[in-house]
Amino acid sequence: MFRSIIRPRVSETDGAGHINNTTVPVWFEAGREGIFKIFNPNLSFTAWRSVIVSLSVDYIHQMYLGKDVEVRTWIQRIGNKSFVIYEEIHQGGILCAKGTATYVNFNPEKQISEPIPESIRNELEKHLFEST
Incomplete structure (x- = not known):
């Protein structure tokens, strides 16, 4: 699992x-940096191979300015x-959102997965999610 701490900004508050x-x-995308580095250690856009094809988000609890959030990311x-x-x-020990994102290993030169x-x-595989 990868963990990322994000401090909410005023501009993110509605x-x-x-x-x-x-x-x-x-914020979910920010939490994926460790996964992106597995494919591309220096995060060079000329060598980018992870392309998102699907995204799903479930909103469970409201989040607020003033408290850091933790993004947890698994495979x-x-x-x-x-x-x-x-x-x-x-945020504050409460699950506020969860989701999935599907990526493909993409060859940009050939334009194929x-x-x-x-x-x-x-x-x-070192970061596989194990449901309880």
Whole structure:
């Protein structure tokens, strides 16, 4: 699992006084940096191979300005060419949002998805989500 701490900003708070729903996918993406580095250690866009093809978010509890949030990121499933990420956001010990994102291993030169290399697969497996 990867853990990231984010301090909510005023600009992420909406008129209702809570963190805006459009902020959650951005925070989830921030929590994926460790996974991106497995595919591309220096995060060079010229070598970028992880392309998102699906995103799902469940909003469970409101979040507010003034308290840090923790993004928790796991690998839920690894396929031949794709993998699914499972993510959660917690604030004050409360699960506030959860979601999944599906990515493919993409070759930008050929514009096709390709099998995930075994070395990358082995690293992804170290972060598999185990449901209780």
